[in-house]
Amino acid sequence: xxxxxxxxxxxxxxxxxxxxxxxxxxxxxxxxxxxxxxxxxxxxxxxxxxxxxxxxxxxxxxxxxxxxxxxxxxxxxxxxxxxxxxxxxxxxxxxxxxxxxxxxxxxxxxxxxxxxxxxxxxxxxxxxxxxxxxxxxxxxxxxxxxxxxxxxxxxxxxxxxxxxxxxxxxxxxxxxxxx
Amino acid sequence: xxxxxxxxxxxxxxxxxxxxxxxxxxxxxxxxxxxxxxxxxxxxxxxxxxxxxxxxxxxxxxxxxxxxxxxxxxxxxxxxxxxxxxxxxxxxxxxxxxxxxxxxxxxxxxxxxxxxxxxxxxxxxxxxxxxxxxxxxxxxxxxxxxxxxxxxxxxxxxxxxxxxxxxxxxxxxxxxxxxxxxxxxxxxxxxxxxxxxxxxxxxxxxxxxxxxxxxxxxxxxxxxxxxxxxxxxxxxxxxxxxxxxxxxxxxxxxxxxxxxxxxxxxxxxxxxxxxxxxxxxxxxxxxxxxxxxxxxxxxxxxxxxxxxxxxxxxxxxxxxxxxxxxxxxxxxxxxxxxxxxxxxxxxxxxxxxxxxxxxx
Ligand code: SF4
Ligand code: SF4
Numbered sequence: 001x002x003x004x005x006x007x008x009x010x011x012x013x014x015x016x017x018x019x020x021x022x023x024x025x026x027x028x029x030x031x032x033x034x035x036x037x038x039x040x041x042x043x044x045x046x047x048x049x050x051x052x053x054x055x056x057x058x059x060x061x062x063x064x065x066x067x068x069x070x071x072x073x074x075x076x077x078x079x080x081x082x083x084x085x086x087x088x089x090x091x092x093x094x095x096x097x098x099x100x101x102x103x104x105x106x107x108x109x110x111x112x113x114x115x116x117x118x119x120x121x122x123x124x125x126x127x128x129x130x131x132x133x134x135x136x137x138x139x140x141x142x143x144x145x146x147x148x149x150x151x152x153x154x155x156x157x158x159x160x161x162x163x164x165x166x167x168x169x170x171x172x173x174x175x176x177x178x179x
Numbered sequence: 180x181x182x183x184x185x186x187x188x189x190x191x192x193x194x195x196x197x198x199x200x201x202x203x204x205x206x207x208x209x210x211x212x213x214x215x216x217x218x219x220x221x222x223x224x225x226x227x228x229x230x231x232x233x234x235x236x237x238x239x240x241x242x243x244x245x246x247x248x249x250x251x252x253x254x255x256x257x258x259x260x261x262x263x264x265x266x267x268x269x270x271x272x273x274x275x276x277x278x279x280x281x282x283x284x285x286x287x288x289x290x291x292x293x294x295x296x297x298x299x300x301x302x303x304x305x306x307x308x309x310x311x312x313x314x315x316x317x318x319x320x321x322x323x324x325x326x327x328x329x330x331x332x333x334x335x336x337x338x339x340x341x342x343x344x345x346x347x348x349x350x351x352x353x354x355x356x357x358x359x360x361x362x363x364x365x366x367x368x369x370x371x372x373x374x375x376x377x378x379x380x381x382x383x384x385x386x387x388x389x390x391x392x393x394x395x396x397x398x399x400x401x402x403x404x405x406x407x408x409x410x411x412x413x414x415x416x417x418x419x420x421x422x423x424x425x426x427x428x429x430x431x432x433x434x435x436x437x438x439x440x441x442x443x444x445x446x447x448x449x450x451x452x453x454x455x456x457x458x459x460x461x462x463x464x465x466x467x468x469x470x471x472x473x474x475x476x477x478x479x480x481x482x483x484x485x486x487x488x489x490x491x492x493x494x495x496x497x498x499x500x501x502x503x504x505x506x507x508x509x510x511x512x513x514x515x516x517x518x519x520x521x522x523x524x525x526x527x528x529x530x531x532x533x534x535x536x537x538x539x
Contacts, residue, residue, distance in 0.1 A: 022504065029503045033214040041219075 058156030254437035274438035277325030341426030345417030382461035
C-alpha cells in the first residue's frame with residue numbers, strides 16, 4: 001500500500017495566536033450542545049441486552065413445566081469459583097417425571113461467588129441451567145444472595161425447548177422397535 | 180437614616196444576587212457540561228410540594244432547579260473532618276480568606292442606574308469611590324493569599340504544589356490584567372477630562388461605542404487574564420484535578436470546601452461583571468442606541484436586568500470555554516504570561532496612549 005506523506009505546513013500567523021482554533025473548537029461544542037443526549041435513565045429505562053448476554057445463572061423448566069435438572073452435578077464440578085452446591089435427591093415413583101433418575105433436592109448458587117463465566121450453562125447435558133438477562137442483584141446480607149432452588153426456578157422460568165428429550169424417550173420406551 | 184436603610188436593603192439584594200448567581204452558575208456549569216458531552220445533567224432533585232404541580236414541577240425537576248439547594252445543604256450537613264497533619268488555625272482561616280475578598284469586591288461594582296424625580300440618572304452602587312477599579316484589583320489580589328495559605332496549611336504535597344502554582348500564576352496574570360485596563364483609563368481620562376478610576380465613569384463614557392470595539396486587544400488580554408485570575412480552565416493550574424487531585428483544596432471537606440467552591444464562582448460573577456462594565460458598556464442597551472427604558476423605577480429594574488443578562492452571558496462563555504479547551508501545561512501558562520501577553524499589553528498601552536494624545 002502506498003503511503004501518503006502529509007505535508008506539514010508551517011503555522012500561519014493567525015494560527016500561531018491559537019484564536020481561530022479556539023473559535024473552531026467553540027463552534028464544535030456549540031453544536032454538541034444541541035444534540036440529543038445519549039444518557040439512559042437507568043432504573044427507569046433498561047439497556048437493550050445483546051443476544052447471548054450472560055446475566056445471573058438460573059434454572060429453567062421445560063415447556064411442560066417439568067424440572068429439567070437431573071442433578072448430575074457437572075455444573076457443580078466445573079464451576080471455577082465453586083459457587084454451586086447441589087444436594088441430589090430421588091424422584092418419588094408416582095411423579096410424572098419418575099422415569100428420570102434423579103432431581104436436585106437442594107440447589108444453591110452463591111451469587112457473590114459466581115463470576116458469570118457461563119461454564120455451567122455450557123456443561124449442562126440437560127440444558128437446565130442458563131445465564132439469562134437479570135444483571136442487577138442486591139441484598140442486605142450474604143445469606144440473601146445465596147439463591148435457593150425455588151428462587152432460581154422463579155428467575156429462570158421456562159425456555160422454549162425444541163428437543164422434548166423426555167417425550168422422545170417416553171415414546172421410544174412405549175414403541176421399542178420404532179425408529 | 181433613610182439612606183442607610185436603602186443602602187442596607189441594596190446590600191442584601193446584592194448579596195442575594197451574587198450568591199444566587201454563584202450557586203446557579205454551578206448548576207449552569209453542570210448542565211452545560213452535560214449538554215456538551217451528550218448527557219442530561221442533574222435532573223433528579225425535586226421539592227416536596229412543588230413537584231406535585233403538573234407540568235411545572237417535573238419541568239423544574241428536569242432542569243435541576245433544586246440541585247444548588249441540595250448541594251448547599253449537603254455541604255452544610257456533611258461531616259467536617261480535619262486531617263491530623265494540617266496546620267490548625269491557618270487551615271481554618273484559609274477558606275475565609277478566599278471568600279471574603281471575593282465577595283467584598285462587589286461593594287464598588289455598580290449594577291445599574293436609578294433616576295431621581297428630575298429624571299437624572301445615578302448609578303446603583305454601594306460605594307462609588309473614586310478608586311473603584313484599583314480597589315477591586317487590590318482586593319481581588321488578596322484572594323491569592325487564601326489559596327496559598329490553604330496550600331501551605333494543608334501540609335501535604337498536592338495542595339502545596341497547587342498553592343505554589345496559584346501564587347506564580349495569579350501574580351503573573353495580575354500584571355497583564357492591570358496593564359490591559361490601563362489603556363481604558365487613559366482613554367477615559369483623556370487630557371482635559373478627569374474621570375478618575377471609578378467604574379461608573381468608565382461605563383458612562385460607553386454610551387456610544389463600547390470599549391470592546393474601540394479596544395478589542397485590551398478586551399482580549401483582559402479576558403485571558405480574567406480566566407487565569409479566576410482559576411478557570413484552561414488556566415486552572417492550582418486545582419487541576421487530574422494531576423493534583425484537587426489542588427489547594429484537596430484536604431478540605433464539607434463546608435470549608437464549599438467556601439472555596441463558592442469563592443471560585445463568586446470570583447467568576449464579579450469578574451464577568453467587571454468585564455461587562457469595562458468593555459460591554461455596563462447597563463447601556465446597545466452601542467449607539469440609547470436605553471429604551473423610561474426614567475423610572477421600571478427603567479431601573481430594566482437596566483439592572485440588562486446588566487445581569489450580560490453577566491449571565493459572560494458566565495456562559497466562561498463555562499463554554501471550560502468544556503472546549505484542554506488545560507495548559509504549567510510552563511506554557513508562565514510562558515504565555517511573561518513571554519507573550521505582557522509585551523503585547525505594553526505595546527497596546529503605548530499605542531493607545533499615543534492615540535489618545537493625538538486625538539485630543
Ligand atoms: S456462571 Fe460460572 S461461576 Fe457462575 S455458577 Fe456458572 S459456572 Fe459457576
Ligand atoms: S443444572 Fe445441568 S449440569 Fe447442573 S446438575 Fe442439573 S443437569 Fe447437571
